[in-house]
Amino acid sequence: MQPFDYVRPRSLAEVAQLLEEADAQTCILAGGTHLLPEIELGRIRPRLLIDIKAAPELNELRYTNSEGLTLGAAIPISQLLTSPEVRRHYPLLQEVARIWGSVQVRNRATVGGNICQASPAADMVTALLCFDAECRIFGPEGERWTPLERFLLGPGRTALKPNEVLVSVRLPSLGGKSVGAYRFVRKGKGGHVTLAGVAVRAVAISHGVASWRMALAGLASSPKRVSEAEHILEAGELNEHAIHRAAQKAADAAEPIDDARASARYRAALAPVLAERSIRAVARQMWGYGA
Ligand SMILES: Cc1cc2nc3c(=O)[nH]c(=O)nc-3n(C[C@H](O)[C@H](O)[C@H](O)COP(=O)(O)OP(=O)(O)OC[C@H]3O[C@@H](n4cnc5c(N)ncnc54)[C@H](O)[C@@H]3O)c2cc1C
Incomplete structure (x- = not known):
């Protein structure tokens, strides 16, 4: 493994600032369950890892009747299992979280990592599509939103431009019993x-x-x-x-x-x-x- 630098910004603004100076060898690190094995195998050779887990904006889990559910990109899969709002309004997400790898992987793997890895077999992405999820993206040109369906462009490919980060996904409220x-x-x-x-x-x-x-x-x-x-x-x-x-x-x-x-x-x-x-x-x- 070649040496690389590691930074842990404390806010979305700091993440964005680091991304403005990023080059092709800069990688966003979330839970690392996909990225770290890739680095170890030499398939990805980063110069800099930006660990996004300490930015509060990426760790939000919030539900309101008017806005629905906001899931920060850096939320670990295991957090979905302990949320009463997710259990009540979006139980499908818990069903998928329960069958995830192992306890250790669930505690590391994030919702945003599952989306940005862009695997055809991504389980949580599949569940999120059932809720018309929208992606909040942040980059040098500010904020933009895109439906999850349009965010996914094929294996390993997303609508993220270089220097952009996925901040969160929003799921509209449903207005009835959801199963x-x-x-x-x-x-x-x-x-x-x-x-x-x-x-x-x-x-x-x-x-x-x-x-x-x-x-x-x-x-x-x-x-x-x-x-x-x-x-x-x-x-x-x-x-x-x-x-x-x-x-x-x-x-x-x-x-x-x-x-x-x-x-x-x-x-x-x-x-x-x-x-x-x-x-x-x-x-x-x-x-x-x-x-
Ligand atoms: C043992 C094991 C079990 C697994 N079980 C499952 C399973 O049951 N179901 C399933 O679907 N997957 C599974 N996976 C695959 C993987 O854990 C998931 O895709 C996971 O959600 C990836 O999230 P992460 O936070 O670890 O991503 P990372 O490895 O940190 O990142 C993945 C990619 O996304 C990019 N990225 C991450 N977050 C962002 C962001 N916010 N903005 C922009 N780019 C970002 C990274 O740069 C990297 O390219 C498993 C993997 C392992 C090793």
């Missing part, structure tokens, strides 16, 4: 990379009718929404026909690839099965459907 489920497959016991996953969340409107969201992990170049499935589930009262059609839309939306972990064919076969299981889990929790 979520995440069904996924990983390779082997203890594997931490999701081969395929489907997140579903519903917000109750009236009996049997809800607003729905569905997103896929590991089934395209970035986690992606399946709006066609959402439209089917929102079209009327839930029934078997709608569940099967919506699950099929997840299969249609999947663009899986072959890699060392699994074949595209296997991933494609998982998509409708996991989608159906997630929809059923949500409908069961929400209305006792199929119980």
Whole structure:
């Protein structure tokens, strides 16, 4: 490993100032669960690491009925598990946090790191897509917002410009009972990379009718929404026909690839099965459907 400098700014303003002088060998360090192994393996050779964890603006976890939930980019995944607001309004986030690697990894890995690593199989990103999350970005030209869907540009690629930092994500308030489920497959016991996953969340409107969201992990170049499935589930009262059609839309939306972990064919076969299981889990929790 080649030597590098390390700085730990105490505010977003200090982070921004350091980023203004940054070059291609400057890296933002959050939990380091992805970055540090990459450095150790020599795949990334930084000159300077900017550790963002001490900046209060990046550590906010706040909920209000009017603004919804703000999650600072440097919040560790484990913090989602202890928040009563997350449990009450966004339980899908807790379901995903619970299945994360191990306690140690959950305590280090951050929400922002999961987004900025831009893995096609990022579990938390997939859940956040189900809440129409928006990203707050800060850089030399000031602040800007972009929907999470547009932030993700493909494996390892995001809409962040050089010298910009992801500050937080905001999830709008939902205005009704919210239920979520995440069904996924990983390779082997203890594997931490999701081969395929489907997140579903519903917000109750009236009996049997809800607003729905569905997103896929590991089934395209970035986690992606399946709006066609959402439209089917929102079209009327839930029934078997709608569940099967919506699950099929997840299969249609999947663009899986072959890699060392699994074949595209296997991933494609998982998509409708996991989608159906997630929809059923949500409908069961929400209305006792199929119980
Ligand atoms: C054992 C193990 C288990 C894992 N389990 C899971 C799992 O269950 N699900 C899952 O999805 N992933 C998992 N991961 C992958 C990884 O932990 C997550 O993607 C994690 O959220 C990354 O966050 P981090 O804070 O550690 O990021 P870091 O490693 O610190 O950073 C990742 C990348 O994002 C950039 N970055 C980080 N924060 C910002 C920011 N605010 N603004 C701009 N750029 C930023 C960094 O420069 C770097 O390029 C696992 C990894 C390991 C090693």
